[in-house]
Amino acid sequence: MNAAGQWIAFATVARREVARILRIWTQTLLPSAITMTLYFVIFGTLIGSRIGEIVPGVGYIDYIVPGLIMMAVVTNSYGNISSSFFSAKFGHYVEEMLASPMPGWVLLSGYVAGAVLRGFMVAIIVLGISLLFTRIQMHHPWVTLSTILLTSIVFALAGFINALYAKKFDDVALVPTFMLTPLTYLGGVFYSVDMLGSPWRQISHANPILYMVDAFRYGLLDISDIGLGYAYAVMLGFAITLTLVALHLLRRGVGLRS
Amino acid sequence: MTTTPALDVVELTKTYASGVQALKGVSLRVEPGDFFALLGPNGAGKSTLIGILSSLVNPSGGDVHVFGVSVREQRSQAMALLGLVPQEINLNPFEKPLDICINQAGFYGITRAAAMPRAERYLRQLQLWDKAHQTVRSLSGGMKRRLMIARAMMSEPRLLVLDEPTAGVDIEIRRSMWKFISAINRAGTTVILTTHYLEEAEQLCRNIAIIDRGSIIEHSSMKRLLAKLDVETLVLDLAEPAEPVATRLPEIAGIALHAVDALTLEAAVPRGHDLNSLFAALTQAGIVVRSLRNKSNRLEELFVRLVDNGKGAA
Structure with a gap:
């Protein structure tokens, strides 16, 4: 398959993923809108007004906006690819792609592109909702956009690997429940890691989501606990490692070819 | 080439x-x-x-x-x-x-x-x-x-x-x-x-x-493959007999005949063997044939035989 053919195959997989996201928007886009609205009402307006400022000059509701957007990006990019690819496996229609000339890396890219686009869609939705509660001024647009891009790529790849190993739908639900949710809540969405004492502050630095939230908060609000260089190193490191792992598993046919 | x-x-x-x-x-x-x-x-x-x-x-x-x-x-x-x-x-x-x-x-x-x-x-x-x-x-x-x-x-x-x-x-x-x-x-x-x-x-x-x-x-x-089929099994549907056919089945050279039930016979006929002797013997025995068909299609017969032989060899 030549480069033009690979591009068409990639666009086909990505377009099919976007069509799926839009077809079942009540399952893919609406839940984040409702959940995040509740977060803004409860933690931002009701409780946030009593908390005051975590960082001087930044209200609590402003402080949690980047974290909540990242929380939506993480769960949606992961959930999109893990449920879509596992459904294709479960229903055996993944064979349409496996028995085609499309190389594994094109298949992976198409699915990741779909998950990244869902990540951006929910980021825009949650940002739009946040503007109903507060005024946010984007300080560093490229940092903001690149952080969403890298975060959604990392979690799309993780979701893909989960779907490869999953044998039943329960296996797809386990990781978000027992890993993603705790890591997200402990990733500085609602608080600054500087508020933590030792050893919890040091332990928190082992959490990759902390770096993503911090970089995104820097992009939106120009405040950071960690430093941009570390955050990009972690995001790029995870993205490269997970890409190599996913491609290796695809080459070996793990979970796909008996 | x-x-x-x-x-x-x-x-x-x-x-x-x-x-x-x-x-x-x-x-x-x-x-x-x-x-x-x-x-x-x-x-x-x-x-x-x-x-x-x-x-x-x-x-x-x-x-x-x-x-x-x-x-x-x-x-x-x-x-x-x-x-x-x-x-x-x-x-x-x-x-x-x-x-x-x-x-x-x-x-x-x-x-x-x-x-x-x-x-x-x-x-x-x-x-x-x-x-x-x-x-x-x-x-x-x-x-x-x-x-x-x-x-x-x-x-x-x-x-x-x-x-x-x-x-x-x-x-x-x-x-x-x-x-x-x-x-x-x-x-x-x-x-x-x-x-x-x-x-x-x-x-x-x-x-x-x-x-x-x-x-x-x-x-x-x-x-x-079909040429390898040396015996075909024919199913003969009979008219209502006056007495049970199983007791008066004729002996026919080269053809194995047996009653499936009161109204059905099966005849294993070697390839190339004529059917005239079969019908002549049945007529003589007072057995009236209403219709005739292959038990299975030729490929099916061969397929079953080949697979059965394989089981025997295993």
């Missing part, structure tokens, strides 16, 4: 992680333009073989070449030449037939502009165009099977592999499917078919292989 075979299977082995040895050194050759039957009882290894040649199953040893291209070494190039209609329905229930066909073309690097008229042509030919915009879950089983054929044709493959494509399909739809596939074959596409409807295989296919317990036990032309 030798032509490159459409399919060349060389010493193919497959042992699953469970230890089951599904293929034990299978070698097979299918010529370009052939309509080839791959037959075998359930669990013989047919689907594993098809899984390997469509790259859905990793072989343990050996290789498969599609028009000279190795599935192991050049998977992408080999798959571009092959279309697969699998045994199990593997369609996304929430997608529409037109989208499924166009996406399938996309996986092969075919543009949407080129795919659209192709999808319309195949969906029309398979009487699915009026369902093109309905979701798959609203289609009947027969429609889904035809959609899988349309989907496989989107890349216009040189080799089309059909794994029991008519399973559970009514006779009318089955005939229309065979008409379509025969036309595809006449237009130059090599077709490999597995089916449990042996009369279909006998009518449609020019060459045949029979696989049993992971090994090829027969590989020849249909004509040559």
